[in-house]
Amino acid sequence: xxxxxxxxxxxxxxxxxxxxxxxxxxxxxxxxxxxxxxxxxxxxxxxxxxxxxxxxxxxxxxxxxxxxxxxxxxxxxxxxxxxxxxxxxxxxxxxxxxxxxxxxxxxxxxxxxxxxxxxxxxxxxxxxxxxxxxxxxxxxxxxxxxxxxxxxxxxxxxxxxxxxxxxxxxxxxxxxxxxxxxxxxxxxxxxxxxxxxxxxxxxxxxxxxxxxxxxxxxxxxxxxxxxxxxxxxxxxxxxxxxxxxxxxxxxxxxxxxxxxxxxxx
Amino acid sequence: xxxxxxxxxxxxxxxxxxxxxxxxxxxxxxxxxxxxxxxxxxxxxxxxxxxxxxxxxxxxxxxxxxxxxxxxxxxxxxxxxxxxxxxxxxxxxxxxxxxxxxxxxxxxxxxxxxxxxxxxxxxxxxxxxxxxxxxxxxxxxxxxxxxxxxxxxxxxxxxxxxxxxxxxxxxxxxxxxxxxxxxxxxxxxxxxxxxxxxxxxxxxxxxxxxxxxxxxxxxxxxxxxxxxxxxxxxxxxxxxxxxxxxxxxx
Ligand SMILES: Nc1ncnc2c1ncn2[C@@H]1O[C@H](COP(=O)(O)OP(=O)(O)OP(=O)(O)O)[C@@H](O)[C@H]1O
Ligand SMILES: [Mg+2]
Numbered sequence: 001x002x003x004x005x006x007x008x009x010x011x012x013x014x015x016x017x018x019x020x021x022x023x024x025x026x027x028x029x030x031x032x033x034x035x036x037x038x039x040x041x042x043x044x045x046x047x048x049x050x051x052x053x054x055x056x057x058x059x060x061x062x063x064x065x066x067x068x069x070x071x072x073x074x075x076x077x078x079x080x081x082x083x084x085x086x087x088x089x090x091x092x093x094x095x096x097x098x099x100x101x102x103x104x105x106x107x108x109x110x111x112x113x114x115x116x117x118x119x120x121x122x123x124x125x126x127x128x129x130x131x132x133x134x135x136x137x138x139x140x141x142x143x144x145x146x147x148x149x150x151x152x153x154x155x156x157x158x159x160x161x162x163x164x165x166x167x168x169x170x171x172x173x174x175x176x177x178x179x180x181x182x183x184x185x186x187x188x189x190x191x192x193x194x195x196x197x198x199x200x201x202x203x204x205x206x207x208x209x210x211x212x213x214x215x216x217x218x219x220x221x222x223x224x225x226x227x228x229x230x231x232x233x234x235x236x237x238x239x240x241x242x243x244x245x246x247x248x249x250x251x252x253x254x255x256x257x258x259x260x261x262x263x264x265x
Numbered sequence: 266x267x268x269x270x271x272x273x274x275x276x277x278x279x280x281x282x283x284x285x286x287x288x289x290x291x292x293x294x295x296x297x298x299x300x301x302x303x304x305x306x307x308x309x310x311x312x313x314x315x316x317x318x319x320x321x322x323x324x325x326x327x328x329x330x331x332x333x334x335x336x337x338x339x340x341x342x343x344x345x346x347x348x349x350x351x352x353x354x355x356x357x358x359x360x361x362x363x364x365x366x367x368x369x370x371x372x373x374x375x376x377x378x379x380x381x382x383x384x385x386x387x388x389x390x391x392x393x394x395x396x397x398x399x400x401x402x403x404x405x406x407x408x409x410x411x412x413x414x415x416x417x418x419x420x421x422x423x424x425x426x427x428x429x430x431x432x433x434x435x436x437x438x439x440x441x442x443x444x445x446x447x448x449x450x451x452x453x454x455x456x457x458x459x460x461x462x463x464x465x466x467x468x469x470x471x472x473x474x475x476x477x478x479x480x481x482x483x484x485x486x487x488x489x490x491x492x493x494x495x496x497x498x499x500x501x502x503x504x505x506x507x508x509x510x511x512x513x514x515x
Contacts, residue, residue, distance in 0.1 A: 162351070164347055164348075164349055164351050165351050165353070167321070167345075167347065168345065168347060168351045169364075169368065170321055170339060171319050171320075171321055171339050171343075171345035172339065172341075172345075172364070172365045172368050172369075172416065173338065173339045173340055173341065173368060173369065174368045178368055182364070182367070182368070183353065186353070186355050187353070187355070189355070
């Protein structure tokens with residue numbers, strides 16, 4: 001005899017069903033898109049010389065593998081990850097320092113505001129001259145783009161700590177350091193996680209922009225080069241790889257988020 | 266025994282725009298085991314008085330002594346409970362309650378044992394591993410009180426601790442808190458806007474004037490009933506309410 005499902009089991013069942021549906025539709029959309037693209041190219045509704053096509057992308061992937069695809073991916077990934085890590089770490093540290101010292105915060109406020117509104121790409125030539133036309137310049141560009149946003153958002157989170165909670169800790173005799181480590185930092189974890197997500201996106205912007213400016217390797221380089229010699233297959237293929245990498249990095253951050261949400265401090 | 270002695274205490278806030286004289290020549294003494302309610306018009310300086318006693322601020326004039334020693338900085342002799350429960354959402358109830366001992370770097374087995382006893386005694390033991398978000402308003406306020414008690418303070422300072430609760434919860438939490446404070450044999454100084462709350466809880470009510478606050482009058486409330494809820498049922502309750510109400514409003 002079949003056992004009656006409990007309300008909770010039913011809820012879980014429905015919930016899972018819905019999740020599966022969402023994933024199925026997501027995959028279907030991708031397949032339809034790729035299928036249509038390929039079909040339109042095969043039937044010559046579109047000029048695949050300009051639009052490329054999934055089969056051309058796959059062929060190009062094979063070609064690229066002979067010509068150091070991994071080196072290009074490695075270069076871009078390296079620049080992006082280092083830029084992301086440095087700007088996140090340094091930016092958070094600076095935000096904490098600014099939280100700690102009212103004086104420093106007031107002094108630096110106008111500088112940060114100006115740096116924030118400055119289009120960082122304008123600093124490209126200066127960066128190249130100062131650190132050289134290589135990976136260092138690209139990392140520098142990535143850091144510049146991410147770090148100001150990191151400082152501003154993280155500081156905002158730190159400063160938004162409930163005054164009442166600070167008062168409570170002070171009434172218990174807590175030191176400023178204890179207020180930071182037991183209240184302000186753990187309370188700002190949600191802000192920090194959203195900063196991480198924003199930074200993943202910005203780090204890619206910085207890296208690719210940097211590679212447009214200076215580079216002899218990397219996906220940004222392939223895209224620019226492909227555009228110049230009118231090899232749209234190359235441009236498309238590099239873009240697809242870029243999408244894939246950005247997604248992987250985003251999911252890595254999502255994993256970090258899951259980890260933080262599970263534990264208490 | 267005299268727990269607290271305030272002698273001619275005054276405080277003036279300094280801001281760029283102006284000086285604000287918040288309290289002036291407050292003289293007040295609290296005996297061991299007493300439950301005192303402080304009532305007065307909005308903005309008259311009640312919170313200021315509690316901040317001074319807890320050592321968060323220094324008076325501009327006068328002296329404050331706790332068990333014979335002058336108050337210099339926040340310490341574990343006083344426990345401050347605020348209007349909202351101020352539980353940390355990312356800590357479990359048990360970890361919230363151990364916040365004070367953690368700050369004092371005193372997480373001994375004895376302290377932990379005492380916190381566990383308090384949790385068990387006051388009905389939060391099953392909830393020790395939950396997060397504040399999973400508790401009702403009344404339970405949260407009880408947890409906040411236990412957090413204050415974990416440092417074993419001599420004097421509890423309660424700044425409108427029930428005003429964030431709805432009326433029904435408020436009556437029962439008020440009752441709970443009273444019983445906990447009495448059974449732990451604590452001395453308490455409660456600030457409230459709510460005169461009926463003051464009458465139902467206090468042994469003595471101190472009425473303050475408008476800013477700058479001075480002690481206008483003190484009433485010894487002698488309603489004979491074991492709990493705040495029972496007090497509210499007594500006939501003297503209404504009489505006391507009217508007396509205090511008149512004193513506050515004139
Ligand atoms: N940090 C401060 N700086 C300047 N003035 C202040 C400060 N804190 C309080 N005041 C002023 O001092 C007076 C007394 O404030 P306090 O908070 O002690 O009043 P209160 O009796 O607790 O008021 P309420 O009933 O609204 O809680 C008020 O007029 C307030 O504006
Ligand atoms: Mg107040």
